[in-house]
Amino acid sequence: MLGLDKKDTSTFLLVVALVVFAPFLLNPFPDGSELAQFNAGYPDLMQRFLIFGIFAIGFNILFGLTGYLSFGHAAFLGVGSYAGVWMMKLLTMNVVPAIIMSVIFAGLFSLLVGYISLRRSGIYFSILTLAFAQMSFSLAYSVLTPITNGETGLQLNLDDPRVLGVSQVGGSIPAANFFGLAMRDSYELVLGNWLFTFNAGYYLCAVVMIAAFYVSVRIFRSPFGMMLRAVKSNQNRMNFTGLNSRPYTLAAFVISGMYAGLAGGLMVAMDPLAGAERMQWTASGEVVLMTILGGAGTLIGPVLGAGFIKYCENIFSKINDNILYQWFSALPDAVADFLVFIIHPFIGKGWHLTLGIMFMLIVIFLPGGIMEGISRIGKLFSRKKAEQGPNGTAAPAPAE
C-alpha cells in the first residue's frame, strides 16, 4: 500500500491506529480514581507526544541512518518556533503559514550549519553542532532580544499587525486556528467514569505526524536511504571508491533539520510562544536520549522514546507527597510514612532521577532500546521466528 511493502504497511497502519485512538489508549483509568494520576490523555501532553515524535523521527533520519550524532538539533526547533511566532504576529493566526515558514527557516539554517559542520565527522561533528546550537541559544537569549524577546520568550501581543487577520477579538488575542478551526477546541466524550478529550490541535498534529512518519519510511527504504546507511557502515570506503558522500549527508542533515523545524512550527501552532531555552544543549541532548531510548535506526523507536520521556517529565513531576499519602491511606501510618520516604526521591522534583534510572536500565539490558524489548517479547510468542536463530532479520541493529 502507498508504495510500502507488507511489513512496512502493517507498521504504518499500527502507527496510524495508535495515533488516532491515543485519546482512549492514554486514558485507561477512570476519572477520580487514585490511578487517574497516571492518565496522559489530555490535549497538551498528547500534542507533545506527537511533536517530539516528529522531532525524534527527523533526528533518526540523520543519526539512525548516517550515524552522524548531531548535538545541536534543538537549534533548528528553536529557529522554526521563532519563525512560526513571527508569522502569527505579522501575518495571520492561521497555523498553516506558520508551520510552512518554520520548516523553510529551519531548513535554511540547517543548510548553513550542515555545510560547515559536515566537513568533519565523529566527535568533531558533534562538537561543531553543539557549538552552533549553544551560539544560537546565547544569541537568542541576549543579543537578538529585539527578534526573540530574550529570556521572556517571544509572545503574541494585542497590538500585533496580523495583516491577513485581525489584531484582536474583543480585547483578546485571537486563537490559533486551522482555517477557522481553533486549535484549542476539544470535544469531550463521557463514558461512564471515563472522560476522553478529542482536541482539534491534537488531530492536526496527528495528520502531520503520520505524513512525517510516512516520508521517513519512504526515505528509509529508498536508494537514498541505502546510501546513508553506507555512510554509517564505512564512509572511508565509500570515498575511496570515488563517491562523494557529502551531498548525501548534507541532504540528510537538512531533511532532519526541516523535521525539527516542523516540530517547532507545530509547537507554536499549539501554544504560541517561543522561548530561547528551547535551543539549549539540554534540549538537544533530550532528542538524542529519545532516539537511543526508543531504538536508533528503527522506524517507530524514536516516537516511543519521545513518548516515554515526555510521559516521565509530565506525569512523575506532578506526583507530590500528598498524593502518595492518599494512595497509602489504607496502610498504617508508620508504613505509609516509610513508603513515602522511599518513593519521595523519585517523584516530584526527583523525576530526573526516575528517568535516569530507566534510561540506564534500558541501555544496559536492551542496547537496541524499547524496540529491542518489543521484538524480544514478540519472539517469545512466535515460535517460528525464534527457531530461525540469531540470523533472523527481526532484531534491529543495536545503537552505536
Added chain:
Amino acid sequence: MTLIRKPLSRRSILRAGAAGGALLAAPTIFTSRAWAAGYVNEPTGSTVTLGFNVPQTGPYADEGADELRAYQLAVEHLNGEGDGGMLNTFSSKALKGSGILGKKVEYVTGDTQTKSDAARASAKSMIEKDGAIMITGGSSSGVAVAVQALCQEAGVIFMAGLTHSNDTTGKDKKANGFRHFFNSYMSGAALAPVLKNAYGADRNAYHLTADYNWGYTTEQAVRESTEALGWNTVETVKTPLAATDFSSYITPVLQSDADVLVLNHYGGNMVNSLTNAVQFGLRDKLVNGKNFEIIVPLYSRLMAKGAGANVKGIFGSTNWHWSLTDEGSKAFVQSFGQKYGFPPSQAAHTTYVQTLLYADACERAGTFNPCGVVEALEGFEFDGLGNGKTLYRAEDHQCFKDVLVVKGKENPTSEFDLLEIVEVTPVEQVTYAPDHPQFAGGALGSCNSGA
C-alpha cells in the same frame, strides 16, 4: 488457561457483544468545554482545585520549595485547619476558614524548572487534566510572563509569585494576571533616597547586569532613579546569566573611576558576583576620597545566606521581611515557624498572600468566574497582610504598598537574621503612573473566562 471453563459459543459472544455495545452507547454525551459550563473548569463538586506551579529543580529551587510550603500553609488556613495565620489580621473578613465559597480547597503541584516551556506545559496539564481554576507561582519573570499569557488564553486566573521585572505588569500585563510582589521601578525609587543619605549625591556608579529581561529593567530603574539624584553612571556591563565567576568583570571596575558598584543580579548570580567583588577588596578601596560601596537592588534572605558575611552593610530592597512587627507579619511568621521550624522568605510571603487574596476575591465576587474575580481584585484596597495598606491597581493589576530598604546585618544573631530594615519607604514614593515610560506598551485586554 483455566479462567475460561466453557468453550466460547457463538451465542455467548453475540450476547456479550450486544451488551457491550449497549453499555458503550448509553452514557455517551458529546460535550465541548465551551458549552458545558459558564467558564473553564467551573468547580461543580464539593472541592476546588488550585495549581501551584513552582520551580522544584534548577537555579531557583530553594525559592520554589519555600513557596510550596507557603501554599500548603495557605490551603490549611483556607480550609480552617491550623491557627488561621493572616486570615485573622486580613482587613477583609469574607474568608471564614471553610474553604472558598464553601468548597474545600485542594491543590496540585508542578515543576516549572525555571523554563517557560516547562512551566507552560505544567500549567497546561493543571488546567486540562486536573481542572485547576487558578494557577499561581513562579520564581522568575520570564516564567511568570509566559504562564500569565497562557492563563489569559486558557481563561483562568494567574496570581504571580516572585517576579520583579517591570514587564510582568508593564508591557506584558494581562487582564487575568495579578502581581502582589514589587518591581524594579519600586526598588529603584525606594533605594535612591536612602543611598543619597548614606553615600551622598555625587557618586559614580558602575552597573553589572544579568543579561536577561529582569536585569535590563532593574538596571534601567536603578540608573534612572540614581541619576535623578545627581549620580553619574560610568558604565553598564552585561554578564551572562550562566556565569559563575565574575572576576573578569570586576577587574575593569577597579580600573574605572567608579566608586559604587551596582549588582543587578539575582539568586546564584548575586551570591557569586558579590563574593568576587568583596574578595577583590572593592569594599576597602578609596576612590575620589570616598569609600567604595556595593549595592544589590533586589535582596532576599536566601541570597544573603548564600553570600554569608559578604552582605554585611550592603544596601538592597525587599518586598517583605520576617522581622516586621505588624500584626499580619507576626501571625504569618508564627504559623509558618510552627509548621516548618524556621521563618518564611519573601517568596513564601508573597505566594501565601496571593492565595489568600484570590480566595477572598472569589468570596467577595460570589463566584469562581475569572471575570468576577478580576472585578473583585481590581482597585481592591486591603490591610493586615504584612505590607501595610495596599492597593491592587485596576490599570495594571500591580499591588502598591510600602517597600523595604534593607542592609546586610553587621552582627547576625542567627542564620536567618541576616538583614536589617533600614527604612520602610512609603507607598507614595514608589507609586508611578500606569503609562510611565518604564512600563509603556502592552495592554491588559479584557478578562477571559474561556467561555
